[in-house]
Amino acid sequence: MTACAIETTTDGGGAVRPARLTITANGAYAARLTGTGDALYAERWTLDGPEPYAVPLPLDQPEEAHAQLLPLADGRVLIGRRVDGLRHTFSLLYPTGPGTGQLPLGAVEAAELTLLPPSPDGICGYAMCVGADTTTIWLVAGGAFGPEQVAEVKGRCTGGVWLDRTGRMLALDRCLDGGPVKAVAVDLERGGEVTPLLQITAESDDRLLLADPDSGLLLIGSDAPSPGHERLGWGVLGSLLPIRFPDCLRLDDVAVTPFAVQPGQVLLPETCSVALRIDAAGGSWVGMWQPAGRRTHQLAAPAGWLAGAGVWTQEGVLRLPYATQDTPCGLAGLTVPPEPVAVEVTIAPPEQRVCRPVPLQQAPLADRKAAG
Template identity: 75%
Template sequence: MTACAIETTAEDDDRGGEHPGRAARPTEFTTGLTITANGAYAARLAGDGDALYVERWTLDGPEPYAVPLPLDQPEEPGTQLLPLADGRVLVARRVDGRRNTFSLLYPTGPATGELRLGAVEAPGSEHLVLLPPSPDGICAYALCVGPDTTTLWLVAGGAFGPEQVAEVKGRCAGGVWLDRTGRILALDRRLDDGPVKAVAVDLERGGEVTPLLQITEDSNDRLLLADPDSGLLLIRSDAPSPGHDRLGWGVLGSLLPVRFPECLRLDDAAVTPFAVQPGQVLMPETCAVALRIDAAGGSWVGTWQPMARRMGQLAAPVGWLAGAGLWTAGGVLRLPYATAGAPCGLADVEAPPEPEPEAVATGASTEASAGADAAAGEPRVCRPVPLQQAPLTDGKPAG
């Protein structure tokens, strides 16, 4: 299973059109849910008003269930959470406007245990944000963004509390893991007043930075999601239409162009991918992608495959924790929801059927070396290398 939560701002959103028959439905709960990379646990802030507490969900059993992890003092609305693969929940709190403290919460019988890990200073205009769960399920990382540089901290899983592991020039955001070990991290970086470009950071080489994505020299190119099994990348860029972001897809390590399908562009809605089907080794075109669609009438779900020319749309379950969900390797989309009658639930949605041959778009195939590896029975190792520059043909997006 794989899942990833991406936070976007209004200026980054894709806007989209009228779709008769859509089942837009506002969600009852708006508090986000973060899911571990293996899909076993999740965590969110639950409660009402100022009485907020950490709630851990167990998702890999016969039925999902929630365990409250309250402390003597309620949590602040800005508290950040990250579940670990062992069932503990990392809590990051902002204290006195400059210090960020980190603790691990876990159930201990009727009470909640808390292991304090330490703190990281983020003074002035700097802010600290937790990165998506690491694929190893043990370590947790945070970005501390300053005016000119970004520092990467290991805040859980180390031997001596929080420790700085890398310093990257420029202001970075996002955060997408490119492998299954938690070594290679993609960040969206802006240098000075230049465009945003995705770069790869090697955590085993002291934070060595490698260019990852450049579609045109002046375009803003952000990486939203990546699947290490297939190499599928979901990208947001204004290369096709400067000043207007579009959703596109490519393949890690491929020299073929990034494609910007028209079906992912809606007129009056924002479209954001949040989960990719795992286990599709060397078959990026067949990976199912789940998308969150937000419009004035509410939020609902889109499903899409790179080989398809259209995006399926379906109503979200009542109480969907919008933007959260995960795919199983077998192609089932699991959407978490919470209502007064069902405070912890998962709704399963089957992946869309494969399109008919005449509806198949030409996809980005794997490289010749990948084909040789597959023929030899060895899985391809996806390495971060720049995608093809200037992939637009006659000024028009492919796909």
Template identity: 70%
Template sequence: MPGPLAPTRPTAASPNVAPPTPGPLTPVLPTATAPVPARPTAAPPMPAAPVPTPAPPAPTPAPPTATPHTPTSPPTPPPAACVLTADGAYAARLACDGTSWFPERWTLDGPEPYAVPLPGNQPEEPGTEVAPMGDGRVLIRRVVDGRHAFSLLYPTGPGTGEVPLGAVECGELALLPPAPDGRCAYAVAVGETSTTLWRVAGGAFGPECVTEIPGHCTGGVWLDRTGRMLALDRSLDGGPAKAVAVDLGRGGEVTPLLQITDGSADRLLLADPDSGLLLLRSDAPSPGHERLGWGVLGSTLPVRFPECLRLDDCAVTPFAIQPGQTLMPESCAVALRIDGAAGTWLGLWRPAERRLHQVAAPQGWLAGAGLWTRDGELQLPYSTGVVPCGVARTSVPDPADHSAGHPAGHPACHQAESVARAVPEPPSAPRPVPLQQAPLAGLRRRATTAGTRTAPAG
């Protein structure tokens, strides 16, 4: 059995970003046992089909010379290389064997992870989107003659079974993150003046139009565990983006969700229904420069913008929140993807600690993909030439351990949080919040972030 793979250690591209140190990443390597059979709801894997080996990752570039710079808005990171179901049982990605692209399904809820290739009659295009379903099938979106065609793929004997679902004829279209129920899949099609929300899988008659939302919508965050409440970032008439909630149980009814100030761009990135923790990006504290912040659904406290999450010349993107921390948002562990000139690495953080631990990602990490367990273990899928399907595990270092993350005394270690400033309101009854009237089935804490005011730091 091959031994654990040494993580590649990126080097900081700026004097304000300390190089990450290797964390306690424990790769889970496949053993010589027979492949674990799929769950009863999923089709069995192909025992005879070889698992293609993706090309090894490019070597980490040499450390650049640190030079003075002017802080700007962080660059936009590339999309995740792998998509996981909400429960972490399955994952899907577009893999490459060196000559052609094909969908690949990963099974992650067994004793060991394993991958099943799902090649079609011809190679896929590099921009083809795939997403895992809760029953083990993989949804694929192909662009054919200007139409977005959807199908469900599953392994069958020596080949790949395919169930065509239909097509949507539109311009720009993107799949949303997998729904929590695992049965449905959604996509948004952006038009000139409105955005159409489509149910592309799980309906009765192929792709179904759920609702048409005025404005330009992006993003996509699920607010509950039933797949009813969806958050989108909407821009009206070229104005700043504001997060709105779409109630799929009411035919796509749209209500405001997040607004820090009238002129700020406020986008929702992640939400945890158990604790109510929200991760967002806004330019409210420094107009023109977006920053990461956090808040709590149902809380009257202002949105906070930790200084430790502000890394110049790097894109910092949260991708996973620890579930199960009911009514304890500040104790939730958060995983962040950090993209800089030196490469891609990991950030581990809890709101209560106000400190970002930067650690090297495992070699071959499918960047942007990962899942927290309820007991605080972060699982990161990776693929290398030696281990084509593996999962590395890590956790947030102990607060007393200064050997991980920034070195002791680094300015980012103990900087206080910032809060966006706004004109204080008179001491009167709280303003009504739209989502207080919405039936948020499965959501323990009702969303009261809409119209959230912010206060000076104190």
């Protein structure tokens, strides 16, 4: 399964807004902060059993609203808390008998700190600290001796997308010296070695929103087609083909954010189904789209959908978590409606799988007619 744990929509200051529910990379567990009023506590969801169920993880004191949660593949939940403004502490929460166990992991001193999406290995937890002109990546869970700095990247970074299934290659959206935003790949096993990943034009803001390691499909946000207005496009990791910006992904008066990609489509990016969160003044609903198609299907979300969270099965079922008064922990399944039109474009798979990111530098914009 493939899941997206962080919305890529940003607020006015460019900070990434965390989703209400964070799901592990394998789709087995999820975690959220819940409760009534100020009485907040962590809650873990189990999603891979016959029926989903939730386990509350309260402690003696309620959690602050800005606490960050990250589920691990063993069922424990990493929690990050801000203490005294510049200090961030980390602990692992787990159910133990009738109560909640807590294992302190240490602390990081930083003005700004964001937990990154769950690592594909399911074991490690990473955090990103943004400074005045540098960004550091910390291993805050899964290390041997507490929090450990594993990378330092020049510039201010946002986002955070894993490019492989080992948790080695991480894509960040970097602003360097006040210039445009460009996605870069960071190798966490080589001391944070940085490789350019997206550069559609020299002046455009090019961000990576989602990536699927199986197919190589990339979902991209860029203002290259319309300066000053971000468009949603797609490309293929390691391909020299241009980035495409389909008109069917450009919907009027709504915000469109991809949040999950169908896994298991090895070397077939055009067949991957992509789940979209569609936000308007009246609420949020679900979109489904495939690169090979010419339209975006818009579907009603289940009542109580934890908007921005969901996982695909390899068989093409989108599982959406929801919580209502009658069903405090539920999963609804949606499938892609049949495509009534002919295939938009066919892309031949590459002859050889490229394991490391190949920069999509100076990729020309696709012809509008070909892109749909």
